[in-house]
Amino acid sequence: xxxIELRTPLVAVPGLPYxxxxxxxxxxxxxxxxxxxxxxxxxxxxxxxxxxxxxSLPLAANTASGTQPPCALWLGPDEWLLRLPGEAQAATCxxxxxxxxxxxxxxxxxxxxxxTVLRLSGAHARRVLSKGCTLxxxxxxxxxxxxxxxxxxxxxxxxxxLADAAGGIEVVVRRSFxxxxxxxxxxxxx
Amino acid sequence: MLHIECPWCGQRDQTEFSxxxxxxxxxxxxxxxxxxxxxxxxxxxxxxxxxxxREQWCHTSGCRRWFNVVRDTVSYEILAVYRVGETPPDxxxxxx
Numbered sequence: 539x540x541x542i543e544l545r546t547p548l549v550a551v552p553g554l555p556y557x558x559x560x561x562x563x564x565x566x567x568x569x570x571x572x573x574x575x576x577x578x579x580x581x582x583x584x585x586x587x588x589x590x591x592x593x594s595l596p597l598a599a600n601t602a603s604g605t606q607p608p609c610a611l612w613l614g615p616d617e618w619l620l621r622l623p624g625e626a627q628a629a630t631c632x633x634x635x636x637x638x639x640x641x642x643x644x645x646x647x648x649x650x651x652x653x654t655v656l657r658l659s660g661a662h663a664r665r666v667l668s669k670g671c672t673l674x675x676x677x678x679x680x681x682x683x684x685x686x687x688x689x690x691x692x693x694x695x696x697x698x699x700l701a702d703a704a705g706g707i708e709v710v711v712r713r714s715f716x717x718x719x720x721x722x723x724x725x726x727x728x
Numbered sequence: 729m730l731h732i733e734c735p736w737c738g739q740r741d742q743t744e745f746s747x748x749x750x751x752x753x754x755x756x757x758x759x760x761x762x763x764x765x766x767x768x769x770x771x772x773x774x775x776x777x778x779x780x781x782r783e784q785w786c787h788t789s790g791c792r793r794w795f796n797v798v799r800d801t802v803s804y805e806i807l808a809v810y811r812v813g814e815t816p817p818d819x820x821x822x823x824x
Contacts, residue, residue: 599791617792673740686790687737689744
């Protein structure tokens, strides 16, 4: 059997990683992403997620349990994105949740290969992102611990502010939009 | 551009939302018992008020939840936002 070569979604984008004046754009590839659906009021469900992924699900809208994997991002009143350090952990996590929650009403889907992450850091990171986004990205409003699903230059993305002093933000984007969005951000950074 | 208050995410731009037509259209419990005219009325006929209109919106680019909005079709003013299953707020005899 031939081996399939794993390539990151943005391997072919020229100019990435980008290091400009007060702006850095890098792809954070091969992380684990698990889409999780379930009832927050179901203690069995919440406890299993805590035991398996080591995160407590945030219940307030547009908040995240942390800024680095493992963490959980609020996507809806019954939907979260679990971010894990690697794709293998995502597969393990889904298997463990399926085993622990057999018979419960929930869904865990490994979407690691469907998404990738762009990390923008530096003093101009939020100014660049603001060119394509209508949300208020000021660190005082949109700081660490928050997250948001929105449009970035027409692409659907999830924004996750980082805890660093310069106010970096990670952009979770679907693989099919990643090439377009990366090129758009590179252009917007110049 | 409208600013719409998503019941979960708060105020966002209209470009993040999709419009879903008139709200509170109840599917008949026994479609086989209806005449063609009654079925067509359920499927196609909608009110088209000049004034307050209860309508469905979906926060497509955000939390992807459907919710209801009372909007004035003349001024485009959004008078109320409420979740699916909640009782429509009284906005001075909103048009049905």
